[in-house]
Amino acid sequence: MKQDRIVIVGAGVAGINAATKLVDNGYPGELIRIIDKGSDPHNRLPEEVMTGMLGAGGWSDGKLTYHTAIGGQLSKYCGEEKAMELMDQVIANFRRFHPKPEEIFCSDPQEEPEFIKPYFGLRMFPVWHIGSNFLHEIAKNWYSYLVDKGVGFNWDTEVVSIDFETNHFEYIEMGGDDTDTIIGQYNTLIFAVGKSGIDFAQDLAQQYGLPDEPKPVQIGVRFEAPQKHFQQLIDVSYDFKLYRKFDNGVSLRSFCTNNNAAYVAVEETYGNVSYNGHAKKGEEFRNNMTNFGILMEIPGIGDPFEWSRKLVSNVNSGGTGFYYSPSRRPSETSEGETVSANSISHRDLENIVKPAFRGHFQYIEDFIEDMKKVFPTLEHDWGIYIPEVKYLSPEPLVDYTNLALTTFPNVHFVGDALSARGITVSGAQGIYVAENILSN
Ligand SMILES: Cc1cc2nc3c(=O)[nH]c(=O)nc-3n(C[C@H](O)[C@H](O)[C@H](O)COP(=O)(O)OP(=O)(O)OC[C@H]3O[C@@H](n4cnc5c(N)ncnc54)[C@H](O)[C@@H]3O)c2cc1C
Numbered sequence: 001m002k003q004d005r006i007v008i009v010g011a012g013v014a015g016i017n018a019a020t021k022l023v024d025n026g027y028p029g030e031l032i033r034i035i036d037k038g039s040d041p042h043n044r045l046p047e048e049v050m051t052g053m054l055g056a057g058g059w060s061d062g063k064l065t066y067h068t069a070i071g072g073q074l075s076k077y078c079g080e081e082k083a084m085e086l087m088d089q090v091i092a093n094f095r096r097f098h099p100k101p102e103e104i105f106c107s108d109p110q111e112e113p114e115f116i117k118p119y120f121g122l123r124m125f126p127v128w129h130i131g132s133n134f135l136h137e138i139a140k141n142w143y144s145y146l147v148d149k150g151v152g153f154n155w156d157t158e159v160v161s162i163d164f165e166t167n168h169f170e171y172i173e174m175g176g177d178d179t180d181t182i183i184g185q186y187n188t189l190i191f192a193v194g195k196s197g198i199d200f201a202q203d204l205a206q207q208y209g210l211p212d213e214p215k216p217v218q219i220g221v222r223f224e225a226p227q228k229h230f231q232q233l234i235d236v237s238y239d240f241k242l243y244r245k246f247d248n249g250v251s252l253r254s255f256c257t258n259n260n261a262a263y264v265a266v267e268e269t270y271g272n273v274s275y276n277g278h279a280k281k282g283e284e285f286r287n288n289m290t291n292f293g294i295l296m297e298i299p300g301i302g303d304p305f306e307w308s309r310k311l312v313s314n315v316n317s318g319g320t321g322f323y324y325s326p327s328r329r330p331s332e333t334s335e336g337e338t339v340s341a342n343s344i345s346h347r348d349l350e351n352i353v354k355p356a357f358r359g360h361f362q363y364i365e366d367f368i369e370d371m372k373k374v375f376p377t378l379e380h381d382w383g384i385y386i387p388e389v390k391y392l393s394p395e396p397l398v399d400y401t402n403l404a405l406t407t408f409p410n411v412h413f414v415g416d417a418l419s420a421r422g423i424t425v426s427g428a429q430g431i432y433v434a435e436n437i438l439s440n
Contacts, residue, residue: 012055014415029150
């Protein structure tokens with residue numbers, strides 16, 4: 001049996017930032033072990049979107065949002081000022097391990113343009129652009145730093161159970177012949193499994209009856225069109241966020257806009273496909289496309305997690321999602337392959353997709369119709385990949401001062417496994433926990 005002082009489950013953005021904060025401040029790396037079911041940065045394959053060094057953030061579109069209202073919960077725990085300071089630290093870490101930090105740029109729109117005002121609001125906040133294709137190098141540099149500091153890593157290793165009462169956990173080393181579980185022990189656990197570990201988090205929440213905070217559903221489609229239709233807005237706000245809110249509490253927003261070299265990414269969660277986006281850097285990747293999620297937030301749904309899961313499985317067929325366009329075909333990935341999707345007719349949209357969304361698809365249709373008014377050249381020159389989903393698993397109730405479970409104070413939840421939805425907030429939560437550990 002191995003005993004480590006601090007065990008971090010998940011080498012994603014949250015876990016890695018936590019470890020970095022600890023060793024930067026003199027905590028012995030030898031007392032930290034990071035366990036991840038994915039691969040180290042030298043062996044991680046492009047199709048391993050969700051797992052491995054830097055987690056989903058390591059293969060993401062590399063946009064670091066810089067506002068406390070974006071990317072999940074942060075200021076709720078630590079206040080506005082502290083939240084901004086924590087986000088600064090995350091951005092500084094990405095800069096520090098970036099092979100070309102001078103190429104990082106910040107988009108920072110200042111004014112809402114008149115032409116969108118009748119139909120949409122525009123959220124304005126700074127975004128730091130790291131560039132997806134630099135993330136690989138960042139991950140390698142960051143990994144080397146932590147290894148040099150003595151931090152232990154177990155790759156291709158899945159934690160399959162945790163006993164919060166005895167501080168033991170079981171894990172399996174994958175890929176080898178021996179699939180026996182091994183037992184480990186921790187003094188402090190940082191649970192940072194991200195979206196790919198959401199099932200595991202759910203199981204633990206059920207097993208221990210963890211109290212949680214209520215959450216709305218977030219679901220929609222990934223919209224794609226030639227960039228030229230949006231250029232007027234892009235010139236004002238590089239990765240614009242359009243939004244609208246209705247009296248019944250439903251709100252819609254465009255989410256994670258990618259331009260210039262914009263690729264649609266296929267995500268797999270719980271055996272189903274959903275969509276997301278990638279922004280590549282470098283002229284060789286330019287495809288002059290724009291893509292973004294059109295995400296609805298729907299409050300008041302009893303079991304949002306199950307509701308979203310059922311919807312997603314109803315708009316999957318033959319192992320992939322759907323693509324609808326009045327005129328276009330699915331585009332290509334940066335590897336030159338057609339984005340995996342079943343192209344569907346307008347009839348399928350009516351008969352399969354709309355029932356699956358249980359009356360809510362109309363909001364998305366109206367959003368697109370209004371975009372056609374605001375961006376008049378758009379007309380039929382667009383397509384949607386169905387679905388895009390942000391699974392908001394129940395947020396366990398934590399002590400706001402250190403993100404530890406109220407019932408198990410040596411177990412800290414961070415990142416997407418808690419309440420984050422993006423890189424900056426996930427990393428910031430990791431650092432927040434590390435600061436608390438250091439202060440004790
Ligand atoms: C295609 C894509 C593009 C994105 N683009 C952006 C973007 O531009 N900007 C942004 O802010 N956010 C983006 N996101 C979201 C962002 O990546 C996540 O919010 C962020 O990575 C969450 O960090 P995390 O550390 O909580 O989890 P993750 O980064 O998901 O890391 C979790 C880690 O835990 C490991 N793990 C899970 N379960 C286990 C287990 N049982 N045992 C061992 N290890 C386990 C996984 O292998 C993974 O490495 C994107 C996501 C995707 C998928």
